[in-house]
Amino acid sequence: MSEKISVRGVNIDNITIDEAESIIADFALSKSFHAVFTPNAEIVQLCVEDDSIKDIINSADLVIPDGAGVVLASKILGKPLKAKLPGVDLGERAIKLSQKNGYGVYFLGGKPGVAELAAEKLRERYPAFNLLGTHDGYFAKSGKESDNVIDEINKLSPDILFVCFGVPAQEKWIYENKEKLKNIGLIMGLGGSLDSYAGTVKRAPEIYIKLNLEWFYRLIKEPKRIKRMMKLPKFIFGTILQKITGKAD
Numbered sequence: 001m002s003e004k005i006s007v008r009g010v011n012i013d014n015i016t017i018d019e020a021e022s023i024i025a026d027f028a029l030s031k032s033f034h035a036v037f038t039p040n041a042e043i044v045q046l047c048v049e050d051d052s053i054k055d056i057i058n059s060a061d062l063v064i065p066d067g068a069g070v071v072l073a074s075k076i077l078g079k080p081l082k083a084k085l086p087g088v089d090l091g092e093r094a095i096k097l098s099q100k101n102g103y104g105v106y107f108l109g110g111k112p113g114v115a116e117l118a119a120e121k122l123r124e125r126y127p128a129f130n131l132l133g134t135h136d137g138y139f140a141k142s143g144k145e146s147d148n149v150i151d152e153i154n155k156l157s158p159d160i161l162f163v164c165f166g167v168p169a170q171e172k173w174i175y176e177n178k179e180k181l182k183n184i185g186l187i188m189g190l191g192g193s194l195d196s197y198a199g200t201v202k203r204a205p206e207i208y209i210k211l212n213l214e215w216f217y218r219l220i221k222e223p224k225r226i227k228r229m230m231k232l233p234k235f236i237f238g239t240i241l242q243k244i245t246g247k248a249d
Helices: 017-030 041-049 051-058 068-076 087-101 114-125 144-156 169-176 193-198 206-210 214-221 223-229 231-245
Strands: 004-007 010-013 035-037 104-109 130-135 160-164 186-189
Touching (some): 004 068, 010 051, 017 087, 035 169, 041 051, 041 068, 041 231, 051 169, 068 231, 087 104, 087 130, 087 160, 087 193, 104 144, 114 130, 114 193, 130 144, 160 169, 160 193
Parallel strands (some): 035 186, 104 160
Antiparallel strands (some): 004 010
């Protein structure tokens, strides 16, 4: 098992993307429930403010730092993480594993048509990846509608399930249905990854990624995100305060 580093009470796995790929390959083979969550600074701040979300995130078998803010916080706290691991990149590693090893994949989430478009775009790079089915994210996340979706997934018995509802809806749904989701080794909460693969939401250019300014690019493209972005300075200042006072959240 990898080392866990607590960042504001969220237990993050201290691994590289290659190490993460090896772990998810084992999960996919296992045919027993393994959840992967990908919190960024905004989500960790949400966990600071809501213990129930923090408990769900910490219940995952693999928790990776999706964003430079989490890595910066780990450095401030004196326990630096090896690297940021964007969920969208780890998701693509799972697609590569599907192509290489034949793992069955199911895409759940996004607007109608997005999952299918994501599959079409991914097949341009990974023509042999094994997509078993898709379903959009527009259904009631509890009750009969949700159970019907789970039944459909279970019938296809994928090795890898992408769940892309956004945070915290996807994590709650995965956690609440872990007993119902049968024989699926790897379940990944991947937010807007299907939109990224489909090209309906453009990822930041490489220069922004290298400079850890993906958040700024998203803000330029979607100014309405400003309210959400205000959690970022709150998160960093809270981390500095924790370092100074020595008090955990």
